[in-house]
Amino acid sequence: MQLPPLSENSLKDKVILVTGAGDGIGRAAALSFARAGATLILLGRTVSKLEAVYDEILSEGGAEPAIVPLDLCGATLSHYQQMAQTIQEQFKRLDGVLHNASQLGYLRPFAQIPEKEWQDIMQVNLTSQFYMTQALLPLLLQAPHASVIFTSSGVGRKGRAYWGSYAVSKFATEGMMQVLADEYANSKVRFNCINPGATRTKMRAKAYPAEDANQLKTPEDIMPLYLYLMSDQSIDVNGQSLDAQPKK
Numbered sequence: 316m317q318l319p320p321l322s323e324n325s326l327k328d329k330v331i332l333v334t335g336a337g338d339g340i341g342r343a344a345a346l347s348f349a350r351a352g353a354t355l356i357l358l359g360r361t362v363s364k365l366e367a368v369y370d371e372i373l374s375e376g377g378a379e380p381a382i383v384p385l386d387l388c389g390a391t392l393s394h395y396q397q398m399a400q401t402i403q404e405q406f407k408r409l410d411g412v413l414h415n416a417s418q419l420g421y422l423r424p425f426a427q428i429p430e431k432e433w434q435d436i437m438q439v440n441l442t443s444q445f446y447m448t449q450a451l452l453p454l455l456l457q458a459p460h461a462s463v464i465f466t467s468s469g470v471g472r473k474g475r476a477y478w479g480s481y482a483v484s485k486f487a488t489e490g491m492m493q494v495l496a497d498e499y500a501n502s503k504v505r506f507n508c509i510n511p512g513a514t515r516t517k518m519r520a521k522a523y524p525a526e527d528a529n530q531l532k533t534p535e536d537i538m539p540l541y542l543y544l545m546s547d548q549s550i551d552v553n554g555q556s557l558d559a560q561p562k563k
């Protein structure tokens with residue numbers, strides 16, 4: 316997909332929530348969205364990382380973000396409902412959500428996946444997105460145009476040995492996006508997936524410890540697709556699963 320050139324302030328006046336905003340792709344997305352004029356809600360589990368992103372946004376002259384410290388593994392629907400209420404009170408609107416936080420778990424034979432690992436991966440990578448989307452939909456539906464981006468993976472489109480619970484959670488993420496996109500096709504909220512492709516982050520290093528990370532794209536390199544899908548230039552794009560690094 317050829318992305319159209321984006322205007323400088325393509326996210327001006329938008330309020331956008333990013334999960335896993337303290338590190339890796341989520342951190343880069345939060346900074347890029349802020350540079351494009353958005354006000355960020357930074358959600359993650361390590362407060363010091365979120366504070367560093369908060370400081371960086373302010374030092375670049377961006378709008379003051381909000382920090383939501385939350386471990387997606389333990390959070391229940393009521394945590395997300397409280398968060399939605401706080402967003403309503405503080406910002407009065409929500410224009411976008413980037414579901415980005417995920418855990419890889421451990422690459423291992425399917426027969427050896429511990430029950431707890433399976434449940435934790437499903438909770439963080441999948442169920443938290445269900446809770447959060449349910450809680451935030453009323454706010455998103457009030458926005459003039461809202462964009463919800465889910466984060467997929469190559470192993471969420473074609474299964475691969477030893478990627479077990481992570482791969483299954485990404486297939487289900489694609490499914491959740493498709494169900495929502497169809498259900499809200501006649502609304503002003505759109506739902507799409509991004510497959511980032513191999514990107515230089517801690518998660519990638521955990522999955523491929525022997526590779527030369529310098530050969531990989533950085534999170535900053537893959538931001539054009541994130542900015543496009545969050546901006547009003549993509550208001551007609553719904554139900555798509557797009558690659559941030561399309562094969563040439």
Ligand SMILES: NC(=O)c1ccc[n+]([C@@H]2O[C@H](COP(=O)([O-])OP(=O)(O)OC[C@H]3O[C@@H](n4cnc5c(N)ncnc54)[C@H](OP(=O)(O)O)[C@@H]3O)[C@@H](O)[C@H]2O)c1
Pocket residue numbers: 334335336337338339340341358359360361364385386387388414415416417418439466467468469510511512513514515516517518519
């Ligand atoms: N990098 C790649 O090559 C690649 C390829 C395909 C798909 N993806 C997907 O892209 C997304 C971002 O991955 P990444 O590579 O940037 O990973 P990363 O560097 O490991 O960052 C993951 C982020 O998610 C947060 N997180 C993890 N578990 C959490 C929890 N229980 N509660 C709250 N926050 C939690 C982490 O917080 P802490 O820092 O506090 O742990 C971190 O900010 C993921 O959905 C991943 O599956 C990545």
